[in-house]
Amino acid sequence: MVNNTVSVMALKVYNTMSGTKETFTPLQEGQVKMYACGVTVYDHCHIGHARSGIVFDTVYRYLMSKDYDVTYVKNFTDIDDKIIRRSQQEKIPWQEVGRKYIESFYEDMDALNITRATYEPKATDHIDDMIGVVNTLLEKGHAYIVEGDVYFSVESYKGYGQLSKRTLEEMMAGARIDVDEKKKNPLDFVLWKASKEGEPSWETPFGSGRPGWHIECSAMSTRYLGNPFDIHGGGKDLVFPHHENERAQTEAATGKIFVNYWIHNGFVNIDREKMSKSIGNTLAIKTFLKEYHPEVLRLFFLTTHYRSPVDYSEKSIEDADSVLHRLYYTRDRALETQKGKVISPARHADTDELERKFYEAMDDDFNTALALSYVYELSKNLNKMIDDKDASALGLIAYANDTLNNLSGTLGLLKDNLASLEGRERIHHLNRIGLDISFVENAIAERVEARKNKNYQRSDEIRNMLLEKGIALLDTPKGTEWRIKHSTT
């Protein structure tokens, strides 16, 4: 009801292929087909995966809010070198590795309230599709077999390098690729690997083996979305070689355009350093969620444009945490004004204007940072109206609050409630410092008693004692409440 006019506005997206923002025009009116590269399931997900997940979840949610019928595919790579290595390390079957980390993936992504895709296929369920693509490439002369490995010939496909914007010559000049004598061109990549002893393998017309990495996304995206389809996304690092290769394979095999819009998200750094396993500074989603509400991470990521790198730091997370609390608090205040009354929302021009700007920002290549600033402004307006205590404004407040919920919801925020937000933080914090809730409750009770007797010295002692443990007391009209005070930087 609120946004029936917004879908008319044109969405612009930055297309990695052209290097510019383009007006988004789906192949079929009213429908969008998108594919985002999922994860290789050999370990728990870290906050970099969370960023990708949240970015494409935002795209997905936004497209749906514009009334597109979206078919969204996100894959699992459940057969690959790392998984095989992991299965040897953990001494469990490789299938078990996949199952284990897919489960872990869902735990994390569900906790982060990332909407599940329409289809979430596993590579191993689509081996036949991959064999089909490889076969076609062999038949069309785009691939060749050496010692059981099937390679894609990059020289046979004229568009190679267009996505990552470099030419074959430039890449050769880079010369960091080990020259493999078996390959016709050092840049040729493997479509199908002859499997070694003890490794999983599948029988194919071109010998037994297992798929290379890139072929699975080509096969699965084509299977579920056809060719071409509208949007293909993933982390920036996937542009080369993964997406370049996917594109080459698919276009060579089908003779059709593979994808119309390529969208890539920037990376997460930690304290200005690249997050990587070798540096040992990866932060697992599970670790993060022990301390903060999932929406804190979402809000934090949405504060920066999806294409820019984002630097994770305790300070930035604390900032996001404060803002999130405030938004929830505002909504609670607004709800409070409606308690026990029947109020019909009254349309409000100021609110409508902010909503319009919100959608305008989102339409401009998903500018969530700008869009959020309008949410904050809306929250500020709401507080002003509430402070005015003008009974005739109740309808306007209700309307603004509905809008706040709508817009936040479009970004995947304010899906929880204040009590839950604070409750889970309290539990986590108490666990971390090893205190029982009764300790806090007793201390508060003692302080209430002291205050009643105007023994403010004792009262302040107790307050300070708790504060040192990261527990801040709030004397409200309803009584003494407490919340977690994170580091005071």
Place this chain on the structure above:
RNA sequence: GGCGGCAUCGCCAAGUGGUAAGGCAACGGUCUGCAAAACCGUUAUUCUCCGGUUCAAAUCCGGAUGCCGCCUCCA
């Protein structure tokens, strides 16, 4: 070595030709026994530096400096 990106208040961050959004922090106020929380208000004549184009530039062009990414598995 090749290719690409970025540089905006103490911190985070939007803004791609029309005269600097927003958040955090800080400060002032309301509230409070005092606080905290919450709310309100204030806070960049200026966008790394140098030169150029233009009536007009953070925004375009050239150069310098610094930081980062990709070129190898990676979201």
